[in-house]
Amino acid sequence: MNIRRTYRIPENRQVVLNKLIKLQWVNFFFRLSIVAAIYFAMGNSQAMKAAWLEDILTLGPPLAFLIAMHIQKRPPDKSYPYGYHRVNVIAFLFTACALFALGLFLLVDSTTSLLEAKPTSIGAETFYGHTLWAGWVMIAALVYSAIPPFILGRMQEKLARHAHEKTVMADAKISKADWMTAVASVIGILGVGMGLWWADAAAALIIGLDVTRDGYTNIREAVGDLMDRRPHSSETGKPEELPALLEQQLMALDWVERASVRLREEGNVLSGEAFVEPACDKDLTSNIVQAQHLVENTDWRISEVVIMPVTDLTRASD
Amino acid sequence: MEAEGRYPLLVVILTLALLHLGGCRYPNDVADTTERVTAGTLRVGVAHNPPWVITDHEGTKEPAGIEADWVRDLAEALSAKIEWHHQPQLELLESVAKGNLDIGIAGLVKTAQISKMAALTRPYTQTSHHRSDGNIVNEPHVLALPHGENGWMMTVERLLEARPPRTDVWLAPSEQGAQ
Numbered sequence: 001m002n003i004r005r006t007y008r009i010p011e012n013r014q015v016v017l018n019k020l021i022k023l024q025w026v027n028f029f030f031r032l033s034i035v036a037a038i039y040f041a042m043g044n045s046q047a048m049k050a051a052w053l054e055d056i057l058t059l060g061p062p063l064a065f066l067i068a069m070h071i072q073k074r075p076p077d078k079s080y081p082y083g084y085h086r087v088n089v090i091a092f093l094f095t096a097c098a099l100f101a102l103g104l105f106l107l108v109d110s111t112t113s114l115l116e117a118k119p120t121s122i123g124a125e126t127f128y129g130h131t132l133w134a135g136w137v138m139i140a141a142l143v144y145s146a147i148p149p150f151i152l153g154r155m156q157e158k159l160a161r162h163a164h165e166k167t168v169m170a171d172a173k174i175s176k177a178d179w180m181t182a183v184a185s186v187i188g189i190l191g192v193g194m195g196l197w198w199a200d201a202a203a204a205l206i207i208g209l210d211v212t213r214d215g216y217t218n219i220r221e222a223v224g225d226l227m228d229r230r231p232h233s234s235e236t237g238k239p240e241e242l243p244a245l246l247e248q249q250l251m252a253l254d255w256v257e258r259a260s261v262r263l264r265e266e267g268n269v270l271s272g273e274a275f276v277e278p279a280c281d282k283d284l285t286s287n288i289v290q291a292q293h294l295v296e297n298t299d300w301r302i303s304e305v306v307i308m309p310v311t312d313l314t315r316a317s318d
Numbered sequence: 319m320e321a322e323g324r325y326p327l328l329v330v331i332l333t334l335a336l337l338h339l340g341g342c343r344y345p346n347d348v349a350d351t352t353e354r355v356t357a358g359t360l361r362v363g364v365a366h367n368p369p370w371v372i373t374d375h376e377g378t379k380e381p382a383g384i385e386a387d388w389v390r391d392l393a394e395a396l397s398a399k400i401e402w403h404h405q406p407q408l409e410l411l412e413s414v415a416k417g418n419l420d421i422g423i424a425g426l427v428k429t430a431q432i433s434k435m436a437a438l439t440r441p442y443t444q445t446s447h448h449r450s451d452g453n454i455v456n457e458p459h460v461l462a463l464p465h466g467e468n469g470w471m472m473t474v475e476r477l478l479e480a481r482p483p484r485t486d487v488w489l490a491p492s493e494q495g496a497q
Contacts, residue, residue: 123468131479135345195347195350
């Protein structure tokens, strides 16, 4: 059996990846502390409950990323001749589904309480001998919960862009949604304090819409990867120009008449096939080996491109 | 992200909040209970449950007991007249939750079920008794308030703290739990 060569990540990218792994550990423990903080301040508030459930769910992505990172290091073997890179996509899909389900839950929950029209009650709390409205305690906890995702989200986005790491990129979006959620909840609680009974549930509803939308986008992205969709930029979400670039490079070779390339994403790496129409068959085997070398060194993300000579490219690519 | 476009409602609420914070009571009530009761009438729901609330069946006599005494303190602090409404506990909780009564007293013990029915104060005292199986059961005592009246809730909570109900008058020392 032919087992794929082990993909070797460039050293400078590995450095970024190691930073990402560290960052996601920090992220995980920050989120864990937020789950604890919100739990103790939760009380009766709908928006607070929504924020708490979302915070629990956000523990998933960093964990999934860390596990996937551990597994994907394994070299291709007899059981998995293509390697373990796709484990990233599985973790990503799992997270996206959970996120989507939570979004729907929040939507149903907050809509129900809006229709029920039962005003939210937030009582008193005593802190070191001072009795104050528990809403202030909740707001303090929410503000605390907004700061780490605000900072971490920015760091994640920057690093993930370097490493072409979609799971962390999506997790950065979750961080962003996270602090926005907290801000929305603060506004909801301020509204309740003003006697706007619906403010709390309305804030939860907006959060629900946001989470659902995030979940939907992530599911689409993950399913796209599993369906061997053409590579998309994790920055812009638009198709990559890379296949066209490879075609140009191949056609620039003397012996190549025409070339056509298709690529797919396997987690963090790309693989695919290049169909070439040789101008002449002389030294074809060594030419192909050279061409493969050229193509695979064009971009650090490429793990394997198989070069297939064809007689008539117009028919092969139809 | 196009966040500014997606949160118009929140911006409206925030603006209202800022306009409001200037003059008004905070937290405020949905149905203005605090304003209506102050120097007005306090509608109290009572259900017989000694020694917390003691009423006669006809409802002709003034209610007595730990919580009834305390409600008189509350009315005095707010310069309000008391209007007693005699009701069985379940109906009483429903009336309070709907806001037809301003406060419900019935020697209520905080449970998950009661917490859902009305807004509850924090426990002002806790009693405990020995069950037949030898276990000790703690009973946190609470008062029932309408949903969403957060200003009213704070008014009641502040008085509960400043002038706690006189449990020592009605309970034997052995019955009095930790505050």
